[in-house]
Amino acid sequence: MPDSTDPNPTIQTGGGAHAGGGAHVSGGGFQAGSDINLGAKTVMGDEVGVKIVHQYGDRSPLPPFTPAPLPPLAPDGRPPLPDPVPLPPGSRLDYDRNPFFTGRENEMRALAQALLYGPPGRPAVIATGIGGIGKTQLAVEFAYRYGRYFHGVHWVSMADPAAVGTEIAQCGALMGLRPDFDSLPLEAQTRLTLAAWGEPAARLIIFDNCEEPGLLAQWRPGSGGARILATTRRGHWPRIAGVAQLPVGALPREQAVALLAKYVTGRATPPATRHPLPTTLSEIAAELGDLPLALHLAGSYLESYAGDPAGTPAALLAQLRDPVLGLQAAALIGRGAADSPTAHELHVANTFLLSWQRLATVTADGGAMAAALLARAACLAPGEPLPGGLLRRAMAEELDSLDVSDGLGALVAVGLLEEAGERAAVGDGVEDGDVPGGGDVPAYGDVPAERLYRLHRLVARFVAGVAAEEMGAARAAVEGAVISLAQEQDVKRDPRPLRQWLIHFRHVTDAALGREDEQAATLCHWLGYCLRFSGDLSGALPYSRRALEIRELAFGLEHPDTAASLNNLGVLLRVMGDLAAAQPYYERALGIWERVLGPEHPNTAVSLNNLGSLLQSLGDLVAAQSYYERALAIRERVLGPDHPDTAGSLNNLGTLLQAVGDLAAARPYIERALTICERVLGPEHPDTATSLNNLGYLLQAIGDLAGARPYYERALAISECVLGPEHPDTATSLNNLGALLQAMGDLPGARPYYERALAIDEKVLGTEHPLTAIDYNNLGGLLQVMGDLAGARLYYERALSIDEKVLGTEHPDTASDYNNLGYLLRAMGDLAGARPYYERALGIRERVLGPEHPDTAQSLWWMGVLNEQDGAKDKARALYSRALAIYEKRLGPDHPNTQSVRHYLSRVS
Structure with a gap:
């Protein structure tokens, strides 16, 4: 993204932190005020503009002068922008107008x-x-x-x-x-x-x-x-x-391009309509970070060397992108610029050097702390808002935080780092997912407010040149910082902080990819995880694959880290709905861990659990149960009967038994899981809330709606207290309570729970996240039951739009969306409109889940109902028969779904 400024700037009262302090950086430090000769004179000043106009004359009294009357504000409430005119008599301004001035x-x-x-x-x-x-x-x-x-x-x-x-x-x-x-x-x-x-x-x-x-x-x-x-x-x-x-920030991109166009074409008309090189000029502006000084130098270069093969916009762009030249590119050292209209420095690096040298004069440590911070900032995405906490994390833990604050303040004071505002404070059976990366990380809590900064991309290049000896250590520190932040998100599961620093994580990872070493693989692994967690599944896939490729090359095909990447790629593919593709990755990971770590290792249990979850999703409940049982046995023997991971396996077995309709057998597993979590983790731990939700869901399935409610309410209270009122897990508990109230017939009472869950997920996850789509479906289902079919349709269609865009048209969740819309249209009496939705849902489920999956049976069932209502009893009978065969095989003869389809079949027999 380009460096940019607020299109409607506001004048702020205020100040900031003191830039002094006694910071000390040990090991590899460098003096910010050391002499650096960049081959050009140092001039006090930094701007470009117009040539000097000396206004000197006689000293006799000036004639009377009356200022022009102030014009009224424009209709939008802002002052008008008058044309330039000569200055009042007696004025002193050493500069004429710059004919190339653009924007502002x-x-x-x-x-x-x-x-x-x-x-x-x-x-x-x-x-x-x-x-x-x-x-x-x-x-x-x-x-x-x-x-x-x-x-x-x-x-x-x-x-x-x-x-x-x-x-x-x-x-x-x-x-x-x-x-x-x-x-x-x-x-x-x-x-x-x-x-x-x-x-x-x-x-x-x-x-x-x-x-x-x-x-x-x-x-x-x-x-x-x-x-x-x-x-x-x-x-x-x-x-x-x-x-x-x-x-005053960088020029907006369109103004930067217009400025370059003035030099190239002699007019300020936007080049998109009147010049054949808008794309190249925009790319030049992007490389220069829309910095006016650099734009002036680049434009002057293009103007001076027009007709020379080296003076074309394309040639200049290649020069600017040359990593060897850096800020010593001809255009950036003033070549082709006749003079400086404001008598200031026409050398980009020397302009920054003035600020660099001032660090030694505004800090007690000669600028060492500030310079170390600046080197770390230069490793992050230039021009993007940069959380101060990320820079702090990249510094040594033993440093005094006040010294770090002084260093940041010094960088802002000398104009090498810009302030970019402040980030506001924020406060069922599942897969084991990723193999933990290790390390002690904070568990839960709010995300505090923190100051944001911005480093211009040309300043970043300058720092990489003058601080070359420090950059290796700075890169290593920044890489470690983003990895530790990702590990925290694996625990906290709050995507809000990701939004601010994910772009920096991607930048750091991309920069490391050329090394193909262990750290690069770790960066790819955690970036893939964070992108997946934030809902960017397609963005996560190449990084997860790259992590696997690097580890296979670096460690071999039988290394535990290779197995971890296989496992995590399987998790991603499963979330993306490509269940068939996920299975071999899980199986390969399991094979490696069994051979290298042994059949009784906890990581082996992770793979067994994940394979069980995948098979459950594929409808093979019998095979899934065997994997869950093996994982549970390992965890009980190796980790102990009261370990939280053991509780996870108990929860998974309980929810599986509930899925096959054996509610009585499911209950002791889920109750035991809850007991472990309460005793080991505490009564207010998020995992305890998960077990409470599971037990509430089981009681609801049994029909004990009143008994389910206190479990759901306890789970909600824990999530609100520990994770915060705007956490996705809190939204899950709200959805569960809404569904319970809907089942109890309290439709008006259910609605605010669903709506609050939707509001949380829209705010925290975004309006195009799969969990947000689930919220839309829940509200659509409620409105349908309440008789608001038109309102229900809007929510169902929003859910479908999200899932088609994020998950794709061949995902099981997308099939459920089609099914919901078909069900709604059938309820509206539009049988012809419902049919294509039912057919799409059935086709996806047969292709993705298989012809004998319970969800496929559900689609066959509803297609049968549609045909029965349409008078096609023979077709309905065939569809009911197929659905019944699947349910009897997968869920057993006594499952409620099996019994219901048997009843429907009897109606057309």
């Missing part, structure tokens, strides 16, 4: 709102941003567009704090304060100018490159009508009354 309309309107349309007083706005972002250019353009509404525009460079008095005096020299102004001592000139600025007249004073709050406090007029606009790289600014911040 929203930022200029925000400045106008604060400095012209805001409340009375002495407003000051600090435009903050990294070097090369265009802060000076924004100030210049604002002055020429809005200067007419002030009594004067006065430009003061603060790049050299010792020369600020002289800068102010030069402003006074143009204001016509006294005929003998030039003969006065400098101190008197400065004092007279400041006194004039303290008068009631509204003046615009621009303090460019104001890097220290003390400078602003020292030279800002203490009274009067002056309005202050300052530019700074400093991201943190103290909270000072009347001082607000305007963060």
